[in-house]
Amino acid sequence: VRIESALPPLALAIPLIGAALLAGLSSLLHERRLIRFGAMAVAIGVAGLCIGMMVATAVGPTIHWFGGWSPRPPSSLCHQSACAVGIDFAVDPVGAAMASLAAVLVIAALLFSWRYFEAAGSMYYVLMLTFLAGMVGFALTGDLFDMFVFFEVMGVSAYALTGYRVEEKGPVQGALNFAVTNSVGAYLILMGIGVLYARTGALNLLQIGQALGAHPDGAVVAAWALVMSGFLVKASIVPFHFWLADAHAAAPTPACVLFSGVMVELGLYAVARIHWTVFAPVFGAQASAVHGVLLGFGVVTALLGAVMCFAQHHLKRLLAYSTVSHAGVFLCGIALLTPLGLGAVGVYILAHGLVKGALFIGAGILVHRFEHVDEEDLVRRGKQARMRVEAALFVIGALALAGLPPFLTYLGKGLLEDAALEQGLPWLIAVVVVASALTGGAWLRVTGRIFLGIDDAPPKDRASREAGREEETGREDRTPRTMLGPMTALLGVACAAGLLPQLLSQAQLAAAKVFNTQAYAAVVLRGAPAGSIHPLQRLAPTDPTLFHAGTGAAAAAGALLVATAAWRNRSGPRALVAMTGLVAAAMRPLRRGHSGDLRDYIAWLVLGVGVLGGVVAVVAR
């Protein structure tokens, strides 16, 4: 047994054991600091392991078969060339990178909680660790049913975190909407798994892919639609996205860092991974049908999310819809079905996770200082409190979200645009730039109104705000270092990574290896040497170009433009004022559609499943 193959199970076991120890010892540990240090030590350990795996798997995947149940030769029960009876962790750089992102964001969230959550009980830390364990297991496993189990492990931890402040109304409703919608998604996945198992007698991702054959019939399309819809619920793709804003508005801010930064993206990771390892061989010639459907869902999500983002005043809802919009962009990249597209999405997800984590910490700083999370209640408060460092970080964060070079976001976006051009879809660049400009612009608008005092609201509004002030009591008149630190660090890492262009070729190479499912299956199922997976086609050049920097800068400029339009929507030119009125009127039915009513969400979800399955069934025929 090589030492590398012991790492993946450790990365799962350490947070689970840590969580159990903290839960068991919490009544003995009166000093809360010990619990915090314990949780932090576990998260740092997991991050180290995952980053180590990312480096170790650059050559080829690391495989671990639990209990030594490695694949057996063919027998009377199984006629394939190799039968995976056991359960494996199959770690490649893509999965290890997702797990590393999760661990790094948990570290940032725990650091932020240090002062934010003085009253947090030990169970908060236990839930954060089980959440981490679920995400790590989900990213590393090579077994379809295990993916469902880890989906539920991270799901239940996340539902409980959302409802953590259960004495308030919002968290109770947010947690209910989140939990019920995601549970329906999970059961759709399980139905799909049942269909696939009935068909192939296999649960290992690669083995199902090998056993499905080459002709997609009704059962295969149904299984595809069920499994994909379930993971698209987690990925908050329209029309499965309704729960996301409710969960983010209600959950404690450190939990939001994880929800937006990595949990949603893990849903997309599952969509990509399962599509390639399980369904790509069987769809074969009909791949274009799948491509078109996923692209359609991605474009609608990117644009609707961006528009809803700009319409929000609740800071955490605003960031949540920004995540919806980015998830749509990521789905577009996945839908291109090329190594370049998948590599681009990988880089973009890392970049987005770091920047969005930083922005949520920013929202948390405002909640901590002013106990308000609504833009209207916060106007000029940051300026009055002379929060210069915070203002700078907010501006940088907004521009980084829009994709200003040298932040890593611009490289992810640039590579995605290259991939779109490669497939002859130049209009996709416009979608990406508009989505980035609107989401970055929304945060810039907020920053300007709160920290720079740019606001043309009539004084009457302000007076009514002052009247409501007595109930608010700023808890501190300085932002603690444990809050500014992680925000600065996340943005710093995003900037530093943007200066490493070799990341792009690495990402594309890792994605291209995933595409070679035959060689991958030989390594996992038949014990071929890990280094034997090679890309199937010549890889496109990925050096950063002026074009990448140009579209990034264009999106950042667009963000500034829409933010300026929003700042001057009352006192600006008459045409602008009239236009904002029209836009607001057009937005009203859209906002009313996001009703907060759980039953509407389920109805939309069912409609989404129908469209996804129906269109593919018709087109693939």
Add this chain to the structure above:
Amino acid sequence: VSLAYAVAAWLLLVGIAGMVTSRHLVHLILCLVVVQSSTYVLLLSVGYRTGAHAPIQVNISSSAPQVDPVVQALVLTDVVVEATVTALLLSFAVQAHKRFGTLDPHRLRALEG
């Protein structure tokens, strides 16, 4: 077996219909349990073989046909998941009743837009 598949599909649809039209959170959560039950029926019927024994290896010659033990393990895991999720959801329903004074999902109005 195809009857079992039809039952599974029916449970899925009727459960979702119940959720969409529910006027009571506890009813809605139990409809979710119905949706999940459809996965039990589906998985167990996938592994069913006519005239086969339970997959217990004691005192049975290994050549006798057995139903598929894998799906039974899956269903067992599924039951654990259901117990966890349902308990959590019902506890949220209790809290919703305390905070909102109602269990009608239409009248929970803390989040909109």
